Amino acid sequence: MLATVGAAAAPVGLAAVRWQDPARAAWGVDGPRPVAALLWYPAADGAAEQDWQVPPFEPLPVAVGAAPAPGRRPLVLLSHGTGGSAASLGWLARELAAAGYLVAALNHHGNTAAEPEARLEGFVAWWERPLDLRVAIDRLLADPDWGPRIDAGRIGVAGFSLGGLTALASAGAQPRWAAWSAACAAAPATPGCALPPEAVARWTWADVDALRRSEGFAPSLARADAELHDARVRAVFAIAPAMAAALAHAPLAVPVEIVVGEADDQVDLADLRAWDQVPSVSVERLPGVTHYAFLMGCGLRGRLFAAAICRDPPGVDRARLHADTAARARRFFDRELAPR
Structure with a gap:
């Protein structure tokens, strides 16, 4: 049973998990591809939350390593943006977990700030990311431990930016x-065709x-057009999805909700209009909202030294945006992942 409006939310637990995918190689080192995630979940009563800090973002209250609350729960997987991390969408992960979901936020190998080294392969090979979700x-x-706590018939995915494409x-x-x-050869100035800001300082x-x-890239490139649809996924919530020109606007088998800011300069807003014509897809456009406003809120040091991702234009209240978007995502998943 999910938490209901007005009920006292359970404390939120946080755990780190790490797997390997023997079918794919890691970038730059010998061995299989790592697939790592942070799990956010309702913790057992009495679990003590403490501030969990990942600079430059503001701390979040979580009970690290706490025992999970009893019960089987719907699962939502969360995919971060280019060069980001599972922590960068902690605002959404925590709110869904507080509402009764088990949330698995991925750190995509080669394309995450959670690793000591970024890899160009991780920025280019977007098709590896949905395979991470499958793993x-x-x-x-x-x-x-976790399998018996998951309702396998109630699985959703949410993602931001390149995670939205994922x-x-x-x-x-x-x-x-x-x-x-x-498409990019014909219109190279289209958003999603240029190297993202996180990559331009390193590569050309x-x-x-x-x-x-x-x-060395050939095995991954051979998977570029692999079938990425996972039939276990029942609903998708995409936030500011990047590289929309890479996607086929075909009817989808599951409901999709897209949220995007009208002031987003990294999303092809014109291409997103095509999604308005696709059955089972709804698109919500938010006036004045920019791309990085969907990242975790930042402390003073972040606003001073990471202004590109931490500062918002006048009139945009990031905390309110997050609260509204998390509530929208929860309503969407509550409806679409309801027991059948």
């Missing part, structure tokens, strides 16, 4: 490498072209 679902359902891909909005390449398009031709 996470497999491992969680098979886990002797979420849509898991619902059957198949990204196509060739289609994206052709010449580096990307060299990577595409490299022998």
Whole structure:
């Protein structure tokens, strides 16, 4: 039973899990691809929450390592944006967990601030991300501790920016490498065709072209048009999905809700209009909201030294935006992941 409005929310627990995918190689080192996640969940009564800090973001109250509250719960997987981390969407993960969900927030290998080194492969090979979600679902359902706590018929995905594309891909909005390449060759100034801000300080398009031709990248490139739809996913909530030009606007088998800011300069807002015509997809546009407003709120040091991701334009209240968006996501998942 999910928490209801007006009821006292359970304390939220936090645990780290780490798996490997032997079918795929890690970037730059020998061995299988790591698949890591933070699990947010309703903790048992009496669990003590303390501030959990991941600079430059504001702390969140969680009970690290606490025992989970009893019961089987719907599962929501969460995919971060380019160069981000599971922590960067902690505002959404915590609110869903407080409402009764088990939330598995991924750290996508090679493309996450949670690792000591970013890899160009991780920025380019977006098709590896939905495969991470698939592995996470497999491992969680098979886990002797977490598996019995999950209602396998009630699984959703949410994601921000490139994580939004990841979420849509898991619902059957198949990204196509060739289609994206052709679209960007015709209109290179389109948002989603340029290197993201997180990559331009490290690499150029010449580096990307060299990577595409490299022998070591070939196994991943061969998966670029692999089928990414996961039939276990029943609903998708996409926040400011990037690289929409890579997606086919085909009817989807599950309901999708998209939330995007009208002042977002990293999302192809014109392309998103095509989603208005797709059955089972709804798009909500928020006036004045920019791309990074959907990241965790920042402390003073973050606002001073990480202004690009921490400062919002006048009139945008990030805390209110997060509260409203988390409530919207909860209503969406409460409806679409309701017991059948």
